[in-house]
Amino acid sequence: MTTSTTKKPRWTIVLLTVMLLSAFALAGCGNGEDPQEDQTQTAPETPENPSQEETPDAPADNSDEDAPADNDANENGEENNGNEDNNDDNAEEPSEGAGQDDGTGSAEEDSIMALRAASSLQSTVEVVGDKNVVTNPDAITVIVNKERSLPDGYEPTDLVEPDVPFSFDEPHEKRHLRQEAADALEELFAAAEEDNIELRAVSGYRSYDRQVAVFNSSVERNGEEYALRVSAQPGKSEHQTGLSIDVSSPSVGNVLEEILGDTKEGKWLSEHAPEFGFIIRYLEGREETTGYVYEPWHIRYVGKELAPDIAASGLTLEEYFDEANIKL
Secondary structure, three states: OHHHHHHHHHHHHHHHHHHHHHHHHHHHHHHHHHHHHHHHHHHHHHHHHHHHHHOOHHHHHHHHHOHHHHHHHHHHHHHHHHHHHHHHHHHHHHHHHHHHHHHHHHHHHHHHHHHHHHOOOOOOEEEEOOEEEEOOOOOOOOOOEOOEEOOOOOOOOOEEOOOOOEOOOOOOHHHOEEHHHHHHHHHHHHHHHHOOOOOEEEEOOOOHHHHHHHHHHHHHHHOHHHHHHHOOOOOOOHHHHOOEEEEEOHHHOOOOOHHHHHOHHHHHHHHHHHHHOEEEEEOOOOHHHHOOOOEEEEEEEOOOOOHHHHHHHOOOHHHHOOHHHOOO
């Protein structure tokens, strides 16, 4: 009896121990699976957030969310651009105006100065024998006077007869001018007619041989001293260049006298001739510079670019083309 009673408690302890061990084993297995499931669920979530921030989709989404702000920024940007454009326009307008004034004025001045320099008194003459002979006889800016002769035998090669009313009808060499000057004279006379100004061409081109006759005739009538004030020596006449012509009006009987300058025709000629490339060559009170008395009838073609500038300057042709007055 004693032996059986002792065995029962031992078996009971063994069974209890086995049951406890089983329970612990089961509990350990369950706790091991839960963390794995939690880790499986959380592990993907942890990288998803950074991956979304790094992928292009995230900025796209952010940009969509920020679209109104971006639109506002664009609108503001457009307004700013508009303001900038306006500012640019405002900035450009003065600069353009200044640029046009400065640029155009500067370009015109540079062009005129270049022409003056190329035709200066000092750069267009050479000594031949006992004469100063011009080196640019065919230039429309050629300067011929008592001190500057044309080359011996010079004749223009493009003489034509302008279609304008003359003070005489018979054929004559003095009905001619060089082509460019003749075209300009036609424009001048047409403008005069539109303004009800009646002009007549009197004497244009004059050959060397004819100038000999004209000068000698003046000497015979008035003496050499007087002749030198009113008539050029052969080879030193502007008429021989084919760029000068004497103009008068029926209002004074087509005479070539100072009285023309006091008439409406003479005043119109002085005012408007530069528009067509002509200047009054021998100005009043400037005999000491030009070498000749005032001749309101004698117009000289120098080109439409230079004529207005020369007239506005108040300078004689000799002064205008003197290097001392040319600043480059």
